[in-house]
């Protein structure tokens with residue numbers, strides 16, 4: 027594929043706004059700026075917000091059913107039924123060959139775990155359920171961690187908590203527009219490392235809204251001032267995957283689809299995700 031640098035285009039006859047001026051200034055300094063198509067209209071943001079409301083309802087329903095003894099396929103069935111009965115489509119279903127309606131990632135599964143009838147939740151497991159909902163063509167994407175039975179080993183609980191704090195720290199960096207993806211990645215990685223945990227590098231957050239995965243890549247590590255500039259109207263996820271051991275991950279050998287990502291060292295991994303819209307006053311969560 028041809029590589030092309032993003033250019034902030036000024037349509038013919040278009041009067042420069044304050045936002046144009048600011049973006050052009052960053053572009054002149056060699057920074058990665060968004061393309062105009064990444065800026066959603068108020069109508070599009072309303073659509074993504076609506077998808078976010080249903081996605082949150084689905085995750086609330088999942089939360090109610092999590093307990094020892096259920097299978098991850100039970101979770102998947104609920105996600106499919108609830109989503110479709112309320113006018114939505116589960117985006118994962120048949121997405122690039124993904125066979126189910128949500129991802130269920132237990133313990134050392136980092137992400138993209140596939141729901142199965144023989145995958146039974148046990149007391150003390152930690153599980154991420156990741157749901158993406160399409161409503162009227164708009165996408166919203168979020169995931170939560172659950173501690174099965176409410177209690178797990180202290181170090182695993184700490185992992186779940188630190189992963190949550192990492193998401194909140196990413197959000198705080200985005201408390202104003204015109205920050206860079208690298209700014210939030212840098213802050214997230216610092217927090218993980220301070221807690222002697224690591225950040226998965228092979229998977230990242232992403233633009234979302236009109237499609238499942240759009241520009242930009244939202245890496246959860248990196249240097250300040252690198253990565254894409256985040257400007258009002260952009261919609262994207264933050265979804266740090268934090269490992270208790272080292273950051274290396276691989277495709278699960280036992281998974282014929284090639285989707286399931288596990289930690290190399292068998293230590294657990296935790297992740298929380300929200301969909302956000304950047305505004306003049308910083309990010310707003312669209313999935314709670």
Ligand code: MF3
Nearest residue numbers: 118121124129138156158167
């Ligand atoms: N929801 C995941 C994300 O946060 C993507 C899952 S792709 C799927 O980006 F096909 F596995 F569902």
Ligand code: CO
Nearest residue numbers: 156167168299
């Ligand atoms: Co997701």
Ligand code: CO
Nearest residue numbers: 167231263265
């Ligand atoms: Co996502």
